[in-house]
Amino acid sequence: MKFIHAADLHLDTPFVSINNFSNSLQEELKKSTYTAADKVFDTAIEAEVDFVILAGDTFDNTERTLSAQTYLRDQFSRLASHNIRVYMVYGNHDYYRNDFSVIGFPDNVTVFNDDISTAQLKTKDGQTVGITGFSYYQNHISDDMVAKYPSRGSFDYQIGILHAGIGDQNYAPFTVNELLTKGYDYWALGHIHKREVLHQNPMVVYSGDTQGRNQNELGTKGFYLVSAKNGITQSEFVPSSVYVWEDSRIAAIKGDTMNDLFTKITDVLDSYRQSSEKFLVTLTINDAQNLNEEVVKALDRGEVLEHFSKNNFNAILYKIYSKYNRDAKLVEIDQKYWDESESSIFNLDDIKDLDSRLFGEQVIRDHINDPAFISHIKELTKNTINKKYIGD
Template identity: 35%
Template structure:
């Protein structure tokens, strides 16, 4: 039976500068700064251990247009390791490392095939005669807005067909809408597998054929949560098997603590320590966000320690020298405010109108527009997730009602 096995990765973003994270302790920041390199090394190890036939890299090998010599040298080293094991590599460049930028290049071993700035076909042949066609292109410039999928040929003349595309699945998100495509576009080509890149969250868009975003190999900020890695794909004449392998050296994570029953500082502190132990990973570092919810507003000795950052500093102090650290990079809390909406509405029509306005409010971005126009503030506000915006509205509601009720 004819078959082929390969590793599919994307969005390595080698030498990512980890903007805005220099406040971390030096050892942890250095670990994070090296993490994109470590993730690639882990992927190389996995490809060798799994004895794959080849590796496909679906764009954004480098984080920046300049492609630092250090990043290129490290990539070459890992490609050489694969070459020594007889493993081929097929790679395309995306919007971050497009071909139109000016950069100094270094030579790569013969096992690496970089697709050029036009849709082309690479041919892989196994010793048993199994023939694979791989299709792809590298971005000629950063902003590729055209539907390049229309330039891909239909499957013909090989045992297996693999499409490589660094692009945007139309209608899914506001992530840079480069090289857009629809599922029907991809399925219509008749390929056995689509190796996608560009979206940093793992997603399987289709099972017949498999159309896969593997996500990026290493999370670089708190929006890129959870396990990061690549796909091991086994194509056979009878079907496709796919599995996920981890590659990240540092994991971004989050946890919610229900503090309703916390009657004092020590209990809340122990809850935080338990959350940290729960999130600790073997042989990995963790950057953790803790959200404390339903905290009793009557705990006058606890709330100042949260507001001043004292609890956060205490939790961080325990992790500074840990090799497999869980560093709490953010600690948020919300106080329990018992609101009897029905009773308030009975007291005044104003409350009924207020609650209706809050429920219908959905444009946090417009309210924050003055801040978005400030260069330094915008760097942080761009990181606001949908859950962050929902929490902001909830916190604003509680603050407003608390002040109103306390002034009565």
């Protein structure tokens, strides 16, 4: 038996901050989630799998586009012509509604609704397989949904599909031990955009997303091709990302000119030349206080980024961040005043009260409630202060 475990295709992801790229590159990025999805379905046919599992957030938004629905219908029809079934759940981004699909899917597709249920099939090698899952019915689910999953049935092989976060109270919280008590052979997880094997036997696996969507989703993305024979499960990671997001750093030293800066950035981009993959690089310039005023102005105006957008590298410079540091003798004094003001300045209740209509937007709430986002804002604030008082 063979199957594919993929998740978080996020078709129609709106890539941001790409206006300085060429029109052709912008189009390629916007199509990248589809190109990555092509790899999933092409691999299913080439490997002659029995079925494909899509573990949530296939669409980027519950207001899915007609083109995304048409694309999936056509791909599912391709799979049907090769006797490949599809089992999919909807996640927090594309949560389930009774009228969700304007365009219906072919008969080889099983979409789990908001009630936990088990589908059955017989594979080419004669194994009976049970697949258990549910779709989100709203953006957030705080219930322990795993507690409602049935224990292992009388199948040769049983799979659980779950779009959730470990201990995350907003997204069907669970623990690995809780999954293991069900006795399943494989847990196909979605939601976390980073592939991770949480347990080996039985396998509990996040496949990650198939195409990185922003600068925080680093590294090669893809899905798993899974085989099960004689009670042994084996998995192979299959890369699918069109562009790989990378994070690189250089250091500015006293006396660095624009030419020096160009040389350092060129060396970074050139280091990716031998790879067959294409990269989007976010570059941080450490100790930017060492740069002279004219170089800093060129960075702030986006001229350096614009310059490298016209160069033919295997890696594309996506953003440049300048990190300014204070004199070491001032750090202790600065930290004292920062600690005194931090709790009042970054009070979440005050931020939420600034504009209740703005906080009504889901994306705003998600960001404000994300500790990593608040930490990022604090770092940006420190950096701005350090830049302003260079030389004081």
